Each structure stands twice: as structure tokens, then as C-alpha cells.
Amino acid sequence: MQVFGIGILLTALAAAIQLPLHFDPSYGSKSSSPGQAAAPLTSSTPQLSLSDVSSDQYTISTHERFAGYALRIKRTEWWCDPSVWSWTGYLDVDGGAKHMFFYFFESRRAPAEDPLLMWINGGPGCSASLGLFMELGPCKINDHGNDTIPRIESWNERANVFFLDQPVGVGFSYAEYGETVETTEDAARNVAAFVWLFMETFTEYKGREFHMAGESYGGRYLPVFASEIVDRNKRATSNGLQEINLKSVMIGNGDTDHINMYPSIYKMLCTNASLPPVLSIGECVRMKRALPRCMQMATASCVDILDELACQAAQRVCSAELEQPFFTSKINSYDMSKPCEGYGSAPEMLCYSYTARIGKYLNMNSTRKLLGVDDEVTHFSACSFEVGALFERRMDRYAPGSYFIAGLLERGVSVLIYVGVYDAICNFIANRELTERLEWHGKEAYNAEPTRPWFVDGEPAGITKGWKGLTYANVAGAGHMVPYDKPVQALAMLNRWLENRTL
Ligand SMILES: *[C@@H]1O[C@H](CO)[C@@H](O)[C@H](O)[C@H]1NC(C)=O
Ligand SMILES: *[C@@H]1O[C@H](CO)[C@@H](O)[C@H](O)[C@H]1NC(C)=O
Ligand SMILES: *[C@@H]1O[C@H](CO)[C@@H](O)[C@H](O)[C@H]1NC(C)=O
Numbered sequence: 001m002q003v004f005g006i007g008i009l010l011t012a013l014a015a016a017i018q019l020p021l022h023f024d025p026s027y028g029s030k031s032s033s034p035g036q037a038a039a040p041l042t043s044s045t046p047q048l049s050l051s052d053v054s055s056d057q058y059t060i061s062t063h064e065r066f067a068g069y070a071l072r073i074k075r076t077e078w079w080c081d082p083s084v085w086s087w088t089g090y091l092d093v094d095g096g097a098k099h100m101f102f103y104f105f106e107s108r109r110a111p112a113e114d115p116l117l118m119w120i121n122g123g124p125g126c127s128a129s130l131g132l133f134m135e136l137g138p139c140k141i142n143d144h145g146n147d148t149i150p151r152i153e154s155w156n157e158r159a160n161v162f163f164l165d166q167p168v169g170v171g172f173s174y175a176e177y178g179e180t181v182e183t184t185e186d187a188a189r190n191v192a193a194f195v196w197l198f199m200e201t202f203t204e205y206k207g208r209e210f211h212m213a214g215e216s217y218g219g220r221y222l223p224v225f226a227s228e229i230v231d232r233n234k235r236a237t238s239n240g241l242q243e244i245n246l247k248s249v250m251i252g253n254g255d256t257d258h259i260n261m262y263p264s265i266y267k268m269l270c271t272n273a274s275l276p277p278v279l280s281i282g283e284c285v286r287m288k289r290a291l292p293r294c295m296q297m298a299t300a301s302c303v304d305i306l307d308e309l310a311c312q313a314a315q316r317v318c319s320a321e322l323e324q325p326f327f328t329s330k331i332n333s334y335d336m337s338k339p340c341e342g343y344g345s346a347p348e349m350l351c352y353s354y355t356a357r358i359g360k361y362l363n364m365n366s367t368r369k370l371l372g373v374d375d376e377v378t379h380f381s382a383c384s385f386e387v388g389a390l391f392e393r394r395m396d397r398y399a400p401g402s403y404f405i406a407g408l409l410e411r412g413v414s415v416l417i418y419v420g421v422y423d424a425i426c427n428f429i430a431n432r433e434l435t436e437r438l439e440w441h442g443k444e445a446y447n448a449e450p451t452r453p454w455f456v457d458g459e460p461a462g463i464t465k466g467w468k469g470l471t472y473a474n475v476a477g478a479g480h481m482v483p484y485d486k487p488v489q490a491l492a493m494l495n496r497w498l499e500n501r502t503l
Helices: 128-136 184-201 218-239 258-270 281-304 308-327 354-362 365-371 385-393 401-410 428-437 443-448 487-498
Strands: 041-043 059-062 070-075 086-093 098-105 116-120 139-141 148-150 160-164 209-215 245-252 414-420 452-456 459-467 470-475
Touching: 070 184, 086 184, 098 128, 098 184, 116 128, 116 218, 128 139, 128 160, 128 354, 128 487, 139 354, 160 184, 184 218, 209 218, 218 245, 218 401, 245 487, 258 281, 258 308, 258 428, 281 308, 308 385, 354 365, 401 414, 401 428, 414 428, 414 487, 428 443, 428 470, 443 459, 452 487, 459 487, 470 487
Parallel strands: 041 059, 116 160, 116 209, 209 245, 245 414, 414 470
Antiparallel strands: 059 070, 070 086, 086 098, 098 160, 139 148, 452 459, 459 470
């Protein structure tokens, strides 16, 4: 989920420089059991089995290779998907100043063999619980917003899946001492630490196939997060750690190469590329004329050289001319086939009334207690506008994500770019062009491949093409949140991808 146009909605907050804190030796003794009922179980041996984890208090695990980090985890019994084991917890990083919340669900098929998959949402600033409850997790929220109901087409059908609220300040994740994370590169260090600590602690997952998935601003996050893991893998063995067996990155409706999305927005809104044009001819002409100026300003100050002030000015021009006409149209920018629910009255609803259920459910005291949410998080919001504003202020969006994707492909990490065709902003045109422009050894072979339809249960599900590690797939009839709109097709796509088959 993407908070768009945030740059013009919010005043920027002060930037802070990220410095790792010193490890506080008293930190490990902090009592952190949910409800503070009993002293937490502490394990300093990294070999902890998930089946040993308690359900009524946190089990805390530290690791000698990660001074200043701890993993707190508890089992969530009879919740969400009672057919599997599930856990929630926090990774406490950077000397205990930052706390990253996660949900973890075992695979419904063969947890001991199936791969491990991480899911994150975008924003920047949106919680992975949107993906969990709205799109692809093992349960949904009922109409009353007070309980969960199982989801059949969940991505834990054949993968062990964790949902990570990141960076700190998002969902149930939080920071203390005024710490913030404001760039994807900073966020990557915390995510890589999370992945390693998880694997080193729960040794049943060591060396397991690992896939990193997400959507929207995840298209900016994931290539950098995966690159951080690939680069750290080189040093892992000499540091006494096992390499992460990273197999692939899956990006849904990504915002990966932001500047190159601008021309595609015009095509989405003013041509018949997906649906008939939605804006007036007058608005479209205005957009078309503003486009060269937007591209020129943004290229010069956001990409060629990052000049934050000039880039912010460019972004204001691009946003006002290319995005605003559409945002005032009351159409759902995530799905042009639908109206924007809550338009004008509830921006936090993100054009879907469903998101209100999630907020209601996650703000119930009984839910917080069940999940073990720390008291420091007083309120759950689906998206943090503060975190979004910090990233906007640093112009994080404009980094060249395609360079990271090319780097991953050159090192054998596969990449799936999938896109619902009704999404106006993070659209299929920009994402298809991204795959064609990528500079990697397979560029010519990939571009020479024909596109073809892919099918689910004999019905066309979209258009795809691929060569070796790179696959592009669009999903017909879907908006930004592909598994929400097309759960059966999305799960079929996932299964084929995890099994290394063509779509
Ligand atoms: C949810 O709300 C409905 C309507 O108020 C109520 O009937 C039901 O018992 C509630 N369920 C739970 C689990 O609280
Ligand atoms: C728009 O595209 C649809 C589907 O490709 C096609 O059926 C329709 O004729 C097109 N409309 C115009 C005006 O070209
Ligand atoms: C939930 O917990 C908070 C903090 O303990 C308390 O102030 C609030 O009254 C509780 N809400 C309900 C509905 O019980």
C-alpha cells in the first residue's frame, strides 16, 4: 500500500543522523513478558526450537554474534489459523532502542521443508498487517472488526511466512530515545539483522530457501534489503554465521524506479492502456505539457545528483501536475475500476473501507494482549504518516532501484515483478518497462522473449514473460493489492514461482 503525494500533504520533519548505540548490558534483563505477569524466559543459547516457545510470556533469545540484539517471541494459540503453529514477537535491535514487530505462521503443508517467505508492505510507513489481514495472510478480519476468520488462499499454503512491521515507527514496531529510520539503506541493516537472528535462533530454518516479498514501496525496499543480505553473505562464514539461502525477490506493483513512473501515469490516466481514459482532455493536455519539465527537473536534482532541496521542488511540480488531477477525481488510485471509499473524509482508510476493520481489530486490548504488543505502542495505525514524511524528506523514493535488481540477477537471485493492471500509479506499464530497461546479462534474451498469457484453472489470468531469473507478470482484473482482488490467481502464481516453474 502506498501513501502517495505525501510530500505535499505533510510538512517535513527534522532529519536525524543514524548512529548505532552502544549496547546497554542491563538491557537483557528488562522484563518484557506480555502483561508483565512472569519473568521472561531467557535463552542465551542460539539453539531454540520454536516448539519450546511459551504462549503466555515472551521467550527471549540473544546471540553472541549480535551484541545489543534480542529476539522476543511468544506462541499465539488458537488464533488466526488454528491449523498451524503461529508466533508473534519483537526483534530488539541497536542496543534495545528499536523494536521490530513480526507475525510468523508455519506452512499448512510441510513446515519442515517448505521455504521461508518474508512479507512487507510499502508506504513508506505502512504495516505488514495490511498484507496479512487484507491480502495474503492465513486470516481475514470479520465484518465487525472484532475477530479473525480463516483465509483459504493464504500464502502459507506452501511457505512459512513472516510479516514484518518495518521500519520502526510502523504498525506495532517502535523506537525509543528519539531514534528514527529515514532511508531504505538504514532500514536494510535492521531487516538483515532480523533475518540472521531469526535463522540463527531457530536453527530448523538455517539454510532454508528464503524469499523476500512485498508490494508498492516494497519495490524500493526489497531490492536493497536483498542486496544487503547478499553482500553480508560474503562475510557470514568468517563471522561464524551461516549464509542466508536467498532465492528470490517478489515485488507486487512496485515503486522501484520512481522517476520513470511519471510518463506511465499519463498513459494510465489518459489513454486506453488499461481502462478507458479517466481524466478530461484538458487535464491530460496539461499533464502532457508538464511531463518534460517534471522529468528534466527530477532527473537533474533527484537522480543525476541528489540535491534534496531541488529534488523536493521537482517533486512538488511533478506531484501537483501529474498526480493531483487524479487524486481529486474520487477514483481509487490503487484500482481505477473502483471509487475511492472514504474519499475526502478518511485518508487513513486508503480508499478501502476494509482497512478500518484491521485498525479496529488491532486496537482491541484483547488483541494486543494476545499478540504481546508492548505498552509503548499506544495506538495502531495502518500507515504512519510520520515515517512516510521522514522518507520523503530524504527523497528516498528517487534512488535507482533497478541497479539493485540488476545486481541481484547477476548473482543468481531471481526476481518476479507482478502487477495488477488497474493500479494507476505503481502501474504495469512502468513495471514492464523497468524489466526491459534492466542492465544485466540477460537483457537481450529477456527482451527477445515473446509475451504470452498465463492461465489459472484454464482461465487467462494475465500476461507474462520471462528469461532465466527474471519474470514479469501482469494480473488481469486486479489493482494494487493483487492477492486481495485475485486471491486464487495470486496463490497459483506464488506456488509456481516457489516451485521454480514458469507461470
Ligand atoms: C463481535 O461483535 C458482534 C456484534 O457486536 C458480536 O455479536 C460478537 O459477539 C462479537 N464477537 C467477539 C468475538 O467479540
Ligand atoms: C480500448 O481497449 C479495449 C480493450 O483493448 C478495446 O476493446 C476498445 O475498443 C478500445 N477503445 C478504443 C476507443 O480504442
Ligand atoms: C485498554 O487498555 C488501556 C490501557 O491499559 C485502558 O486505558 C483502556 O481503558 C482499555 N480499553 C478498554 C476498552 O478496555
